[in-house]
Amino acid sequence: xxxxxxxxxxxxxxxxxxxxxxxxxxxxxxxxxxxxxxxxxxxxxxxxxxxxxxxxxxxxxxxxxxxxxxxxxxxxxxxxxxxxxxxxxxxxxxxxxxxxxxxxxxxxxxxxxxxxxxxxxxxxxxxxxxxxxxxxxxxxxxxxxxxxxxxxxxxxxxxxxxxxxxxxxxxxxxxxxxxxxxxxxxxxxxxxxxxxxxxxxxxxxxxxxxxxxxxxxxxxxxxxxxxxxxxxxxxxxxxxxxxxxxxxxxxxxxxxxxxxxxxxxxxxxxxxxxxxxxxxxxxxxxxxxxxxxxxxxxxxxxxxxxxxxxxxxxxxxxxxxxxxxxxxxxxxx
Amino acid sequence: xxxxxxxxxxxxxxxxxxxxxxxxxxxxxxxxxxxxxxxxxxxxxxxxxxxxxxxxxxxxxxxxxxxxxxxxxxxxxxxxxxxxxxxxxxxxxxxxxxxxxxxxxxxxxxxxxxxxxxxxxxxxxxxxxxxxxxxxxxxxxxxxxxxxxxxxxxxxxxxxxxxxxxxxxxxxxxxxxxxxxxxxxxxxxxxxxxxxxxxxxxxxxxxxxxxxxxxxxxxxxxxxxxxxxxxxxxxxxxxxxxxxxxxxxxxxxxxxxxxxxxxxxxxxxxxxxxxxxxxxxxxxxxxxxxxxxxxxxxxxxxxxxxxxxxxxxxxxxxxxxxxxxxxxxxxxx
Numbered sequence: 075x076x077x078x079x080x081x082x083x084x085x086x087x088x089x090x091x092x093x094x095x096x097x098x099x100x101x102x103x104x105x106x107x108x109x110x111x112x113x114x115x116x117x118x119x120x121x122x123x124x125x126x127x128x129x130x131x132x133x134x135x136x137x138x139x140x141x142x143x144x145x146x147x148x149x150x151x152x153x154x155x156x157x158x159x160x161x162x163x164x165x166x167x168x169x170x171x172x173x174x175x176x177x178x179x180x181x182x183x184x185x186x187x188x189x190x191x192x193x194x195x196x197x198x199x200x201x202x203x204x205x206x207x208x209x210x211x212x213x214x215x216x217x218x219x220x221x222x223x224x225x226x227x228x229x230x231x232x233x234x235x236x237x238x239x240x241x242x243x244x245x246x247x248x249x250x251x252x253x254x255x256x257x258x259x260x261x262x263x264x265x266x267x268x269x270x271x272x273x274x275x276x277x278x279x280x281x282x283x284x285x286x287x288x289x290x291x292x293x294x295x296x297x298x299x300x301x302x303x304x305x306x307x308x309x310x311x312x313x314x315x316x317x318x319x320x321x322x323x324x325x326x327x328x329x330x331x332x333x334x335x336x337x338x339x340x341x342x343x344x345x346x347x348x349x350x351x352x353x354x355x356x357x358x359x360x361x362x363x364x365x366x367x368x369x370x371x372x373x374x375x376x377x378x379x380x381x382x383x384x385x386x387x388x389x390x391x392x393x394x395x396x397x398x399x400x401x402x403x404x405x406x407x
Numbered sequence: 408x409x410x411x412x413x414x415x416x417x418x419x420x421x422x423x424x425x426x427x428x429x430x431x432x433x434x435x436x437x438x439x440x441x442x443x444x445x446x447x448x449x450x451x452x453x454x455x456x457x458x459x460x461x462x463x464x465x466x467x468x469x470x471x472x473x474x475x476x477x478x479x480x481x482x483x484x485x486x487x488x489x490x491x492x493x494x495x496x497x498x499x500x501x502x503x504x505x506x507x508x509x510x511x512x513x514x515x516x517x518x519x520x521x522x523x524x525x526x527x528x529x530x531x532x533x534x535x536x537x538x539x540x541x542x543x544x545x546x547x548x549x550x551x552x553x554x555x556x557x558x559x560x561x562x563x564x565x566x567x568x569x570x571x572x573x574x575x576x577x578x579x580x581x582x583x584x585x586x587x588x589x590x591x592x593x594x595x596x597x598x599x600x601x602x603x604x605x606x607x608x609x610x611x612x613x614x615x616x617x618x619x620x621x622x623x624x625x626x627x628x629x630x631x632x633x634x635x636x637x638x639x640x641x642x643x644x645x646x647x648x649x650x651x652x653x654x655x656x657x658x659x660x661x662x663x664x665x666x667x668x669x670x671x672x673x674x675x676x677x678x679x680x681x682x683x684x685x686x687x688x689x690x691x692x693x694x695x696x697x698x699x700x701x702x703x704x705x706x707x708x709x710x711x712x713x714x715x716x717x718x719x720x721x722x723x724x725x726x727x728x729x730x731x732x733x734x735x736x737x738x739x740x
Contacts, residue, residue, distance in 0.1 A: 244667075247674040315660070319656055323578070323649075327645070330578060342679075345678040346678065
């Protein structure tokens with residue numbers, strides 16, 4: 075197996091590109107794929123201030139490394155979710171990486187900010203852990219970006235992540251989610267004239283042209299120490315079933331994943347645009363608790379999902395004796 | 408396991424319906440699912456003359472049995488594809504069924520009609536066997552229905568077939584096919600006024616609410632002798648990979664298939680309607696060879712896919728000595 079570029083010994087092959095690369099040219103290829111995604115989808119400009127959500131895993135650390143090398147003004151944001159040793163280890167690895175590359179890093183803890191960890195949130199509200207975690211992360215990432223004055227939020231979702239999400243949304247024909255399944259979601263402004271303010275920052279996913287295997291290979295070849303273990307709360311997650319099913323098809327027919335994703339963006343995404351809840355701006359109002367955009371309810375008291383969930387968790391945490399045995403059993407399971 | 412209806416011992420369980428049935432109530436349930444599909448999608452009226460494409464397999468024979476029991480005026484149509492012993496056995500089983508149920512059956516042979524079998528067509532033209540076979544069947548089914556005066560063509564595609572096709576079309580975002588992925592395709596008229604004639608008969612799939620496992624169970628419990636072997640030419644068919652991938656998801660989450668299919672019809676199919684090639688009637692003209700509808704080409708000589716393929720096969724068959732060794736090797740493989 076020889077490098078496609080220099081014909082030296084190759085260390086990584088990428089079947090869907092029908093190509094193999096030596097270490098140097100693989101790293102270059104990987105950086106190029108990120109640069110191409112940024113350009114193709116007009117993710118951000120050279121002088122934008124970027125906030126990168128960092129989990130301590132291969133994807134976000136590899137992306138951080140690449141964005142620094144491409145010369146972007148990028149700051150890491152680590153949100154401690156309070157998931158025991160897993161969170162400790164991933165936080166330490168994120169801090170080590172920042173020190174090694176002299177990169178800016180903001181660390182916050184969901185427990186310090188809101189009074190509960192992700193496992194507690196799940197136990198108190200009965201929400202599936204991944205659901206409460208996703209809600210909290212989306213909320214905190216956006217809040218941190220707004221508070222700290224960043225123009226763009228960047229996440230490390232790779233091709234496999236996007237393909238599994240797309241597959242799940244297609245299997246259930248979740249049209250509202252299909253309307254938002256893009257590598258870039260523009261910022262959302264609330265209010266008009268002098269009252270206008272950014273309520274949701276622009277969100278971008280520069281790894282959409284790279285598979286999980288490629289970001290892992292990049293991290294390994296660059297000597298990046300990342301948390302290898304999976305989140306202990308992810309077990310039974312249907313997202314994993316979707317990943318597995320599509321990965322089997324990719325093995326028998328390399329390129330299936332990227333064709334599925336790129337084909338969606340090119341030939342189908344526009345067909346679902348009208349299904350976006352927020353397509354009609356009149357339906358979006360500011361949450362009465364925190365000001366984040368939320369869908370207008372019948373009552374005048376529109377509160378966003380995070381504030382409603384937080385209020386429920388806070389109430390239950392304060393009154394454990396009033397919870398019924400059935401609910402307590404469920405929440406402790 | 409008890410029957411959902413009568414609480415007697417159940418012989419078949421259907422996980423996606425969270426139900427089990429005794430023999431009698433399973434047969435009744437199966438007939439009801441066919442009757443419901445016919446009604447829901449307005450497939451045909453009680454007095455329509457139906458031509459059912461019969462392969463000798465479980466699906467088409469079970470459907471034939473059910474349509475007779477539901478009181479429809481249904482005639483079987485067996486097309487001998489000339490695939491060796493497989494075709495002989497499936498033809499014999501179709502004839503036996505017709506005799507047993509005193510049903511009308513039309514038998515034609517593609518070799519007699521056009522001068523080549525499906526394996527020959529594939530070898531002569533270099534087409535994948537399933538592709539040439541599908542083309543020939545669609546053509547011959549329609550031609551037979553028109554010539555013999557049937558209003559509706561009926562095929563035995565079951566839920567698994569439709570789901571695998573839908574999955575393949577979605578993976579490749581084949582929008583033109585997604586526009587036609589319906590349990591009913593209306594007839595197509597060519598010409599205007601006194602010249603107007605049906606060029607494509609109405610096509611319907613009454614088994615879309617039943618899985619492969621259910622049609623097999625129906626056939627077994629009804630004592631229907633069907634060809635169990637798969638077509639020997641199907642090996643490596645990507646359709647089978649898609650079936651396998653979705654079946655795994657169905658096992659971990661019963662109902663995935665029917666939700667995927669029903670959700671498509673309800674929430675997505677309309678979004679692809681404009682992608683149908685024949686959406687614009689001006690683009691559809693009569694084939695200059697046979698009169699079948701075909702897409703207008705730049706030249707004035709619009710010929711349908713079947714006639715072009717047949718012309719190529721006929722020419723090659725007549726002049727074997729003029730074929731290059733490379734082509735001969737390929738076609739004999």
